[in-house]
Amino acid sequence: xxxxxxxxxxxxxxxxxxxxxxxxxxxxxxxxxxxxxxxxAASFLLTVLFWSYADGDGTRAVLGTWLAAxxxxxxxxxxxDALSAPMTLMVTGVATLIxxxxxxxxxxxxDYARFFGLLNLFVFAMLAIxxxxxxxxxxxxxxxxxxxxxxLIGFWYQKTGNARAGTKAFLVTRVGDVFLAxxxxxLFALTGTLSIGAINAQAAGFAPAVLTGLTVLLLxxxxxxxxxxxxxxxxxDAMAGPTPVSALIHAATMVTAGVYLLCRLFPxxxxxPAGMAAIAVVGAVTALYAxxxxxxxxxxxxxxxxxxxxxxxYMFLAVGAGSVAGAMAHLLTHAFFKAALFMAAxxxxxxxxxxxxxxxxxxxxxxxxxxxxxxxxAGALCLAGAPLTGGFFSKDAILLAAYTQGTPLxxxxxxxxxxTALLTALYTFRLVYLVFAGEPRGYSHLHDLPQLMRxxxxxxxxxxxxGGLLNLPALVGGGEWLRHRLGALAGxxxxxxxxxxxxLAGLATGLVLLGxxxxxxxxxxxxxxxxxxxxxxxxxxxxxxxAVDLLVVRPFTAIAGxxxxxxxxxxxxxxxxxxxxxxxxxxxxxxxxTSGHVSTYLAGFIWGFLIILGxxxxxxxx
Amino acid sequence: xxxxxxxxxxxxxxxxxxxxxCVLARxxxxxxxxxxEIMLNAAAVALVGGSxxxxxxxxxxxxxxxxxxxxxxxxxxLAMVVYLRRRRGTLEADKFDGLRG
Numbered sequence: 001x002x003x004x005x006x007x008x009x010x011x012x013x014x015x016x017x018x019x020x021x022x023x024x025x026x027x028x029x030x031x032x033x034x035x036x037x038x039x040x041a042a043s044f045l046l047t048v049l050f051w052s053y054a055d056g057d058g059t060r061a062v063l064g065t066w067l068a069a070x071x072x073x074x075x076x077x078x079x080x081d082a083l084s085a086p087m088t089l090m091v092t093g094v095a096t097l098i099x100x101x102x103x104x105x106x107x108x109x110x111d112y113a114r115f116f117g118l119l120n121l122f123v124f125a126m127l128a129i130x131x132x133x134x135x136x137x138x139x140x141x142x143x144x145x146x147x148x149x150x151x152l153i154g155f156w157y158q159k160t161g162n163a164r165a166g167t168k169a170f171l172v173t174r175v176g177d178v179f180l181a182x183x184x185x186x187l188f189a190l191t192g193t194l195s196i197g198a199i200n201a202q203a204a205g206f207a208p209a210v211l212t213g214l215t216v217l218l219l220x221x222x223x224x225x226x227x228x229x230x231x232x233x234x235x236x237d238a239m240a241g242p243t244p245v246s247a248l249i250h251a252a253t254m255v256t257a258g259v260y261l262l263c264r265l266f267p268x269x270x271x272x273p274a275g276m277a278a279i280a281v282v283g284a285v286t287a288l289y290a291x292x293x294x295x296x297x298x299x300x301x302x303x304x305x306x307x308x309x310x311x312x313x314y315m316f317l318a319v320g321a322g323s324v325a326g327a328m329a330h331l332l333t334h335a336f337f338k339a340a341l342f343m344a345a346x347x348x349x350x351x352x353x354x355x356x357x358x359x360x361x362x363x364x365x366x367x368x369x370x371x372x373x374x375x376x377x378a379g380a381l382c383l384a385g386a387p388l389t390g391g392f393f394s395k396d397a398i399l400l401a402a403y404t405q406g407t408p409l410x411x412x413x414x415x416x417x418x419x420t421a422l423l424t425a426l427y428t429f430r431l432v433y434l435v436f437a438g439e440p441r442g443y444s445h446l447h448d449l450p451q452l453m454r455x456x457x458x459x460x461x462x463x464x465x466x467g468g469l470l471n472l473p474a475l476v477g478g479g480e481w482l483r484h485r486l487g488a489l490a491g492x493x494x495x496x497x498x499x500x501x502x503x504l505a506g507l508a509t510g511l512v513l514l515g516x517x518x519x520x521x522x523x524x525x526x527x528x529x530x531x532x533x534x535x536x537x538x539x540x541x542x543x544x545x546x547a548v549d550l551l552v553v554r555p556f557t558a559i560a561g562x563x564x565x566x567x568x569x570x571x572x573x574x575x576x577x578x579x580x581x582x583x584x585x586x587x588x589x590x591x592x593x594t595s596g597h598v599s600t601y602l603a604g605f606i607w608g609f610l611i612i613l614g615x616x617x618x619x620x621x622x
Numbered sequence: 623x624x625x626x627x628x629x630x631x632x633x634x635x636x637x638x639x640x641x642x643x644c645v646l647a648r649x650x651x652x653x654x655x656x657x658x659e660i661m662l663n664a665a666a667v668a669l670v671g672g673s674x675x676x677x678x679x680x681x682x683x684x685x686x687x688x689x690x691x692x693x694x695x696x697x698x699x700l701a702m703v704v705y706l707r708r709r710r711g712t713l714e715a716d717k718f719d720g721l722r723g
Contacts, residue, residue: 596722598654598715602645 003061006053006078009046009088010127013039017120024113036116037099040123044092047085054085060133067136074194077133083328083489086482087130087260090332094252094339095123097456101343102244104452105350115155119248122148126253130260135184135194138261142180142225145254146173152249153241162240169234176224176231180261183217186210196264203268211268215275218265219282222258226312228286233544235309236293239301243346246301251308251342252335259315259331263324266491270322277409280320280402284413284420287313289542291423295430296538298529299356300345303431306541307383308338310420314398317417321410322492323401325483329471330398332482333390337382337464343457344376348435350453351446358434359529360442367446371454373436378461384428384516385421387509390467395421396508397471397494403504404496421508425515433523441526475501630671637664651706651713655699662692 016039024032053059058081067074080088099119106115125144132138147170154166188194190210191202203211222228227235238250249255262269262279269275287310294306311334318327351368352361365373382391399421402414471482475498483490529535537543641664644657666685673681707713 594722596719598718599646599649606642606646 003053003059004063005046006050006059006061006080006131007063007076009043009050009092010078010124010131012042012046013120013127014124015039017117017124020113020120021117024117027113029112032113032116033103036120037096037103039120040092040099041096043123043127044089044096047088047092050080051085051089053080054082058082058084062133071192072188072194074134074136076137077195078131078137079133079196080131081489082486083263083324084130086328086332086485088127090335091123091126091130091253094335094460095119095126095248097460098244098248098252098339098343101247101346101453101456102242104450105242105244105346107450107452111155115152115242118148118151118155119244122152122249122254126257129257132196134196135187135199138196138264139180139184142177142257145249145257146170146177146225149173149238149245149249149254152245153238155242155245156240159240165234165237165240169238172231172234173224176221176258179217179224180221183214183221186214186217200265200267203271206268206271208272211272212274215269215272216278218262218269219275219279222261222316223282224258225261226255226258226316227309228258228282228313228316229289232286232290232309233541233548236297236302236305236541239299239305243301243342243349246305247339247342247346250305251338255308255312256315256331256335259312259319259327262316262319263327263489266319266324266489269319270491276320276322278320280317280410280413283313283316283318283320284402284416285313286310287317287420288416288423289313291420291427293538293541294427295423296535298359298539300348300358300361300431300435301342301356303358303427304338304341304345307424307427308334310424311338311383314395314417314420317413318398318401319491320413321398321401321405323397323494324489324491325471325480325486326394326397326401326491326494328486329467329482330391330394332470333382333394333464333467336460336467337379337389337391340375340457340460340464341379341383343453343460344372344379347372347449347453347457348376351449352442353445353447355442357442358431361435361440362438362442362526363436363440365436367440368436369449369454371458372449375457375461376436377432378465380428380432382464382467384425384512385508386425386512387505388468390464390470392508392512393468393472394470396505397473399508400496400501400504401492401494403500404494418507418511422511422515425512426519429516429519430523433519434526437524438526473501475505625671627671627675630675631668634664634668634671637661637667649715651703651715654715655696655703659692659696662688 016035020032020036027035058079061078061080063076063078065073066076099116102115102119106112109115122145125141125148128141128144129138130141132141150166150170152166153169154163157163157166184194187199190206191199193199206214220231224231235250235255239246241250269279290306290309290313294303294310297303297306311330315327315330315334318324318330348361348364348368349356351364351372355361378389382389385392385395399414399417402410402417405411469481471480474480540546638661641657641660641662644660645654646657648654648657666688669681669685669688671681673679673685703713706718710717
């Protein structure tokens with residue numbers, strides 16, 4: 001088979017997106033939906049078909065030259081290797097299931113063509129990031145996912161709040177994009193190429209300060225897309241979008257793009273100890289921050305949004321601790337169980353009649369469909385890291401990687417990770433108890449659930465539960481498949497005695513049980529939620545929005561106001577207006593001369609005549 | 623010629639100033655027109671005087687033209703006076719200020 005056929009993987013969703021955007025509303029609805037689903041499903045099948053291409057060093061496919069300027073030639077090129085292949089498989093697989101779910105979820109939506117067009121376009125952009133062979137193609141996808149995210153968060157733009165959330169997400173991620181663009185330009189200035197392989201190969205020759213600078217710029221770029229501190233404020237608001245969007249973009253794929261970027265450039269990033277420490281610190285602090293915020297949230301999707309932020313923080317911690325395999329394993333399992341959780345949350349919201357508030361739910365275990373409860377519980381167990389689920393193994397690997405770094409800083413971050421694990425179990429079981437336990441508190445009857453919204457949950461929940469098999473540690477007889485598959489890309493070898501591993505696993509299990517016990521004690525029977533300054537502080541995300549408002553938005557508005565009122569209106573406009581007024585006044589004074597009376601004009605004639613006469617007389621006299 | 627040329631010119635000038643005074647001082651349209659006629663005739667007197675003085679016929683020819691033109695002008699202006707009187711009911715020159723800016 002021809003390698004160029006690899007381009008079909010990203011281009012099929014693009015073709016379907018274009019078709020849906022141009023003709024979607026004229027096609028029969030069923031056809032438009034089928035087109036959207038089939039485009040992504042075909043990508044998935046092609047990925048499976050081409051799986052062997054990723055063996056060894058992978059396959060590089062070139063479609064043509066994109067830019068050729070002087071020495072630099074940037075081609076449209078894809079790299080299908082051990083790192084991008086599992087990611088492609090995950091993106092297309094999860095996206096297929098979410099597209100199916102979306103067909104059910106949006107069955108009453110009038111504007112389906114725009115929705116499916118944007119969703120397909122998003123899959124294309126995400127695949128461009130994943131498969132990119134050079135950083136410019138990656139950047140194309142990077143901006144593409146941002147655009148689609150903006151369009152889909154504000155999908156119901158008739159409500160101002162949704163449109164504003166979309167704008168906020170776009171602007172905040174854009175701040176990160178600027179840093180990424182700066183890193184790209186710097187890399188191009190240093191190496192004269194943007195090919196990821198070439199950059200990674202040449203990275204060893206860079207000065208340490210340059211490496212640290214580049215790593216920090218890449219980290220800030222990744223922070224924007226992955227909602228890490230300090231660019232994390234947009235993710236919770238992004239839940240204004242339709243639930244399939246939250247599941248696909250804001251849980252499974254786009255927010256992990258930052259992690260993927262750092263993994264892709266790991267050979268460069270890993271050369272800078274300070275940069276690695278910065279990545280780990282950002283990850284651990286975000287994980288802890290988001291976990292505390294999730295404790296107090298009242299909207300089901302916001303809890304999940306903060307948990308996403310927290311889990312992506314774990315992935316950053318893994319990259320910082322040098323374990324790409326750990327980060328990728330957590331990325332994959334997290335994508336499965338978080339997508340399942342989000343889609344189940346969408347079902348719950350739909351069942352309860354568009355009720356978002358978990359304090360007004362309750363009793364869904366007995367009243368709601370049995371399978372929904374089971375799926376949500378499976379996802380929640382994975383998220384909490386209950387033993388033997390996918391989340392347990394992937395999270396343990398990360399904590400182990402942080403622990404085995406051994407430096408005091410990493411031990412501190414490991415402690416933060418452990419605390420986060422406890423909080424994760426606590427807020428996850430709080431969510432489960434508030435939604436499913438007890439008696440209904442808010443809704444009176446349950447709505448019907450379309451079949452298409454039920455069964456795509458099952459594969460995802462199962463994949464989440466069994467996700468541990470991806471990278472099963474040798475401790476329990478696993479082969480660490482993912483780490484071996486990644487080969488040279490897997491990062492640092494994690495060396496730990498079995499005793500340490502057992503101890504850490506036991507500790508993690510203990511924390512999960514502790515979190516579960518605390519949540520059961522507090523929320524098994526509903527006794528109302530705390531409402532004190534502390535919980536309000538957490539509910540508003542530590543006042544991050546207010547801080548951004550105070551530090552960025554208000555000074556910006558003030559400067560803009562100064563420019564508009566002070567310079568534009570007071571200086572420019574006033575000068576021009578003054579000139580115009582003077583001219584008008586002049587004309588007004590001249591206007592009075594023309595009284596319209598013949599006698600006045602005649603008098604004017606005479607005076608003129610006399611003056612001319614006088615002039616001639618004077619000339620005569622001289 | 624018995625009358626000296628200077629006298630003719632002084633007479634013409636006096637006549638012209640009188641006509642001018644009539645045009646400036648009077649507010650009635652007919653009187654203003656009469657003033658204009660007087661001024662034109664003052665010019666004609668000066669032309670005839672010059673013609674006699676230099677013994678050239680051009681001045682007299684010019685006066686004949688002037689008379690023809692004056693009669694035509696009077697015919698038009700009197701028609702306008704009648705029209706304005708009918709339309710506005712007055713001949714006060716200061717009542718007409720349609721050209722005011």
